[in-house]
Amino acid sequence: MKGYQPFEKSWWKKSLFTEDKKINSPYNTYANPGLPPAPISNPGLASIQAVLNPADTEYLYYLHDATGAVHYATTIDEHNANIQKYLQ
Numbered sequence: 001m002k003g004y005q006p007f008e009k010s011w012w013k014k015s016l017f018t019e020d021k022k023i024n025s026p027y028n029t030y031a032n033p034g035l036p037p038a039p040i041s042n043p044g045l046a047s048i049q050a051v052l053n054p055a056d057t058e059y060l061y062y063l064h065d066a067t068g069a070v071h072y073a074t075t076i077d078e079h080n081a082n083i084q085k086y087l088q
Helices: 018-022 045-052 076-087
Strands: 061-064 070-073
Touching: 061 076, 070 076
Parallel strands: none
Antiparallel strands: 061 070
């Protein structure tokens, strides 16, 4: 299905079903190996603006915990500690 998904009340289909994997299309990467013939998505405006105007931080790493909270780190050691603390 393309467009608005009434079952999920969204423009984006969230659930993937077995029949979705059987769609006869060159864009079906479940059925066709490799890349599709053309782009399948693009970044949103907020993503482009974030790249053009990045926040001035020292953070190099981040992760989301089970509640959705974001935890930032400036070193790989800090990041690994966050993994142990929030994801294990």
